Amino acid sequence: MRSSTVLVRGKQNGAARGARIGDVAREAGVSTATVSRALAHPAQVSKELRERVGAAVAKLGYTPNAAARQLRVKRSRTVLVVTRRRWSAPFFAEVLRGLDAELSAAGYAMVLANFDGDGGNRSRQLVDMMFSGTIEGAVMLSGIVVAAEGRTMLDAGLPLVSLCAAAEGTHTVLTNEAECIVEGARRLAVLGHTDFLYLAGPPSNYNERVRWAALSAFFADPRQAGLRLRRAESGDFSTDGGLSAAQAFLGLSPRPTAVIASADEIAIGFMKAVRAAGIGVPSDVSVLGFDGIEFADFCEPVLSTIRQPREALGRLGARVLIEAIEAPSLPPLSHHVLPSRLDFRASTGPAPPGGASRGREAAPAPKRKGARAPVPAPAEGR
Amino acid sequence: MRSSTVLVRGKQNGAARGARIGDVAREAGVSTATVSRALAHPAQVSKELRERVGAAVAKLGYTPNAAARQLRVKRSRTVLVVTRRRWSAPFFAEVLRGLDAELSAAGYAMVLANFDGDGGNRSRQLVDMMFSGTIEGAVMLSGIVVAAEGRTMLDAGLPLVSLCAAAEGTHTVLTNEAECIVEGARRLAVLGHTDFLYLAGPPSNYNERVRWAALSAFFADPRQAGLRLRRAESGDFSTDGGLSAAQAFLGLSPRPTAVIASADEIAIGFMKAVRAAGIGVPSDVSVLGFDGIEFADFCEPVLSTIRQPREALGRLGARVLIEAIEAPSLPPLSHHVLPSRLDFRASTGPAPPGGASRGREAAPAPKRKGARAPVPAPAEGR
DNA sequence: ATCGGCGTTGTAATCGATTACATCAGTCGA
DNA sequence: TCGACTGATGTAATCGATTACAACGCCGAT
Structure with a gap:
């Protein structure tokens, strides 16, 4: 049979072998049912036995086996x-x-x-x-x-x-998020922007789709006839995605003056790349991010964003x-x-007075392979 | 007894009731032992029965109960x-x-x-x-x-x-990390820096202790007699911690010209705050971070850091x-x-020619409550 | 004195798999 | 033809807890 000596903290070929409920029962001089009840339904056990069980549990360092309990009660928590x-x-x-x-x-x-x-x-x-x-x-x-x-x-x-x-x-x-991104576009329009670029994340992503659908629906509304929306792919919710989207932006003519990114990371990567190319943010182009991550407060300029209640x-x-x-x-x-919350800060400002730049005054991107055309909207949304 | 109709995907008051091994055995016309073996040790079962069992498993959508298996084999994976x-x-x-x-x-x-x-x-x-x-x-x-x-x-x-x-x-x-942070200090010394400030993270943190111990040991070495090290508390590995450490920095006189932070977040927060106070990075103060997080590449200036092989x-x-x-x-x-790897970039440069500033030319921190004195080294390290 | 009820405790069935052991059939060599 | 052996399969013990049910003692009511 099983060894009758009680192993308090015994180890045995790599696995811990603690006390079992039967050991506790023996130690306390009660049945296993009483031990189980004393631990799970203390009210059903007399004070006397409850204390004896408690002492035995403490002495042996007993912890109920989770698998056995799970098997019986069908709850794994x-x-x-x-x-x-x-x-x-x-x-x-x-x-x-x-x-x-x-x-x-x-x-x-x-x-x-x-x-x-x-x-x-x-x-x-x-x-x-x-x-x-x-x-x-x-x-x-x-x-x-x-x-x-x-x-x-x-x-x-x-x-x-x-x-x-x-x-x-x-x-x-x-x-x-759909309302918020539209509200962001609206606020940018109020600031005089008419030429927009959306920096898309991974097209298979749910949030990406929702955001694009909402935004493109807004721009499709005849009441927004004076506004134009284009789209660039970032591939990912990452700063690298923002860098590559910036290349697409630099190839556009005229260049949009308002950029809405589907993630802060994309916006941050984008800002870095366009500023390196001599484009001012927000003097030449306003940038709006999405999520409200901590680092939106620490890039240059401080990023306007849509704060999501993450926790x-x-x-x-x-x-x-x-x-x-x-x-x-x-x-x-x-x-x-x-609710998410729109937070306009330093990266967004009034549209530049001269309107959109022609994409000439700034140094063109050093090596841009095959001018990325703006991508048509996918089927969903409308 | 238990219902004899087999529930393939049946739900019953909220919990799934799938097939059990006995159901599979009955369906395949074999014993439960054979089912178990066919799934866990296929080589022990004849091709014929293995296939019958496989078919029954597929038909009933059987998945072994993890708790029961765990109880028996004592492995939870x-x-x-x-x-x-x-x-x-x-x-x-x-x-x-x-x-x-x-x-x-x-x-x-x-x-x-x-x-x-x-x-x-x-x-x-x-x-x-x-x-x-x-x-x-x-x-x-x-x-x-x-x-x-x-x-x-x-x-x-x-x-x-x-x-x-x-x-x-x-x-x-x-x-x-200990070697790397010392190497970072050494490189800064080569650039002419003599007055260092360490931005500490949470003092109870292991990495924090190791980094501080290594750094303070290095400066305690008589061969580095010309170098001075002070310490400021950030409280946390966070940008907020960097902001508060910056207040301490601004209160120092003379101001250190080289700052080593125990985390990139701290360094990023620090840089933002001191630049807002008119201090140039790296013209007035060089900043070295720790970890190599993605955003070290996207702050202003690009942060020198010690890259850790995180994945x-x-x-x-x-x-x-x-x-x-x-x-x-x-x-x-x-x-x-x-191995971690030192990566010097834009946030570190030669010590300013005039030496450390006296803490006067830049606007003093607006509201700094009780000039934070540099904190003495804790007991560990030496 | 008898009975019912309540509160406490113990006995043993149960959860669902794995596996030691027994059984059985077939094969091979003597 | 018999026994030993091998390989495939089934029977039933086992893992360790929970809990239905039974048993018991004690109380008060009749």
């Missing part, structure tokens, strides 16, 4: 958080903090997994997690419902929350998920919208 | 990653990517938990995780071995890796942990050092 590698790190880190704060306060552990649409291995890992009982729900920052072998994460029937993204069949927590998004996402998990029956899908 | 809230987000995000990449490739899930030395609740959660069998090992980015109720994370006997930090009894993965740190940390977990017996503690 663990949730999955799916992220995307291409995300903006400063944005993501804050959201994660909100999630962690709320989840840990409620006693949930958080499993973090990147998902970048890889071939099939990671997809299967994630889908299996949903079906294996390890997980009680998931927060998806990717907007993608991962699928593998004919099953999707949704099929497990667990609550799912899309955070900063929307997917069929999930709860959603969003911001009013609050994480907190709300967590609460929505926890509520769905703990509801006695399947709750209806909920949809929340948190 | 899950590791814990402990972070600290006060960490630099861009730094942290990259390290996390490295960890995730390596862990997921090896089939491990990653539980993420912030630890900020909170009263006791979080500590207990973490320690309990170590003892409850949920976790097979942990990577600690905090340098703190969490303890609660007389037990520490170490006591569970599981492998622990300290990443970018060192703690007794753990494997460590570090960078040569590589994460990857190595994960590999060290996995190796320790999978070793047949307790392996000896290992210690790795990855």
Whole structure:
């Protein structure tokens, strides 16, 4: 049989072998049922035995085995958080903090997994997690419902929350980003700008699509007939993306006087590159970013941006998920919208008096390969 | 008994009720042992039955219950990653990517938990995780071995890796940060600087201590008798910390001409504040940061920094942990050092010809409450 | 004295997989 | 033809907790 000597902190070929519930029961002179009850439902146990059990637990350093408990009660108190590698790190880190704060306060552990649409291995890992009982729900920052072998994460029937993204069949927590970006364009128009350039992020990204759709819809409105909107691709929510978008900008003629980026990183990279080419911000071109990351305050000039409530998004996402998990029956899908806030600062100003530059007075970009034409709007939006 | 109709994707009061191994066995006309073997050790099962089992698994959408498996085989294939809230987000995000990449490739899930030395609740959660069998090992980015109720994370006997930090009894993965910061000071001295200021991060932080210890040891060396080192507190690895350190700097007389910050964020905040006060960088003061975050390339001027191999740190940390977990017996503690790299750019230059300014020509800081005196070196280092 | 009810405690079934061991069929060599 | 061996499969024990149910003692009401 099993060794009868009690190992308090014994180690045995690499794995810890702690006390089991039976050891505690023996030590306290009670049954295992009483030990279990004393720990989980203290009110059901007499003061006398409760104390004996407590002493035995402390003496042996007992911690209930999580797998055994999970198997029996079918609750893991663990949730999955799916992220995307291409995300903006400063944005993501804050959201994660909100999630962690709320989840840990409620006693949930958080499993973090990147998902970048890889071939099939990671997809299967994630889908299996949903079906294996390890997980009680998931927060998806990717907007993608991962699928593998004919099953999707949704099929497990667990609550799912899309955070900063929307997917069929999930709860959603969003911001009013569409309104905000339109409001930004409107404010720039009030400052006299008529020629706009949108710096797009990864076209497959949900937020990217929403922002572009809102912006292009606004410009398509006949009441905005005097305004012009073009679009340049950055490829990524990154400063590098901003650098490459700047090359496209420098090739345009006439040059737009107002630039709206789909992420602060893009705006920051863009500003650096155009200023290096002798273009003034905001004297020649106004730049508006998106997200409100910390470094928007520290670039030159200080970046106008749309501030997203990052930590609050994480907190709300967590609460929505926890509520769905703990509801006695399947709750209806909920949809929340948190407000983002437009913050105009030094990188935006009145349109230059002479109107748009012809793209001549500044030194042309040293080596720009194949003038990137502005890209037509994709099918979605309108 | 249990319903005999097989629920393929059935949901039942909120929780998914998938097929169990017995259902698969019945469907395939074999025993549960054969199903288990067909999935885990296919070579032990005849081709015929292997195929029947595979078909049944696919038909029923069977995924083994993780808790039951864990209970039996005592392996969770899950590791814990402990972070600290006060960490630099861009730094942290990259390290996390490295960890995730390596862990997921090896089939491990990653539980993420912030630890900020909170009263006791979080500590207990973490320690309990170590003892409850949920976790097979942990990577600690905090340098703190969490303890609660007389037990520490170490006591569970599981492998622990300290990443970018060192703690007794753990494997460590570090960078040569001490050498690098001294090399940075040396290079600045070669540029003619003699009056240095160190912008400290949170004094309880491991990296902060190592950097300060190395730097103060270097300046204490009699061969560097002509050099002077002072220290200002930033409180945090944050741009805000840099702003407040700048106030201390502006109050010094004579003002140091070389500033070494313990994090890029601090350096970036510092540069912004002193330039706003009319001090030129690098004409009046040279600034060297630490970490090599993306935004060091986008502030004004471009920040000289010490680049840390962030993703590589994460990857190595994960590999060290996995190796320790999978070793047949307790392996000896290992210690790795990855190289960081000094990168001098626009924010550092020759010492101003006139030597240090007297702290007069620039507008004094508007409201500086109680001139912050330079802080004496703490006990460690020498 | 008898009964019902309540509060406390113990016994044993249960969760769902893995795997030691037993069983059985088939193969090969003597 | 028999026994030893091999390979495939099934039976049932096992992991460690939770909890339904039974048992028990004690109380007050009848």
